[in-house]
Amino acid sequence: MIKILSADYETSVVQKKIYQEKVPEIAIAGRSNVGKSSFINMLTGRKKLARSSAEPGRTRMLNYFSVNKGEFYLVDLPGYGYAKVSDKEKEAWKEIIEYYLKESKALRHVILLVDIRHDPSPLDLSLSEYFRYYELPFTIVATKADKLSKMNRKGAVKKIADAFGVPIERTLICSSLSGDGRAELLALFSELLQEN
């Protein structure tokens, strides 16, 4: 089982440019405000790691975080679906993200975060279609689980898994607030990183 001993901000990518090819990358995708940065902070145990590089104006960037001094990178993708962003900006985001997903040689897996309380949005679903089209392995993670009682979580996740057409056994639950699901996520990461 992987242990996260350190995590450091590495770099931000703003253009259609591939940063590197050697170190395996796990990308975190999801709509704006779903909890991507909090997820990275929870996994790495560094409360302000991702937030510190997420100030306004950097939202179109891919932010790289190096885990265990280069064992792998977590890549915080810009959030989509934010209503206050112009169409031009949305298009620019889409191009940068799609370029990254399609061209990155080091990308091993995408974590697609969704809010456990909501049905996936059309943008969430179209992103999962994109992953399938380019044969990119991905895992759906339902976050903010602390917002639902334990009793209601299973049903909510079943609905989400069905909407994406993925098996419920492969859909994870987590809470960045409580740390629920962290062990399962680290187990998944261990598996992913061993596949190299």
Ligand SMILES: Nc1nc2c(ncn2[C@@H]2O[C@H](COP(=O)(O)OP(=O)(O)OP(=O)(O)O)[C@@H](O)[C@H]2O)c(=O)[nH]1
């Ligand atoms: N209750 C609860 N709140 C959460 C959780 N994860 C994130 N949040 C809250 O949701 C809000 C958005 O979290 P962020 O981590 O900034 O979301 P993001 O996806 O990085 O947002 P963008 O960078 O704008 O795309 C913050 O107020 C967080 O505190 C969670 O698991 N439980």
Ligand SMILES: [Mg+2]
């Ligand atoms: Mg963020």
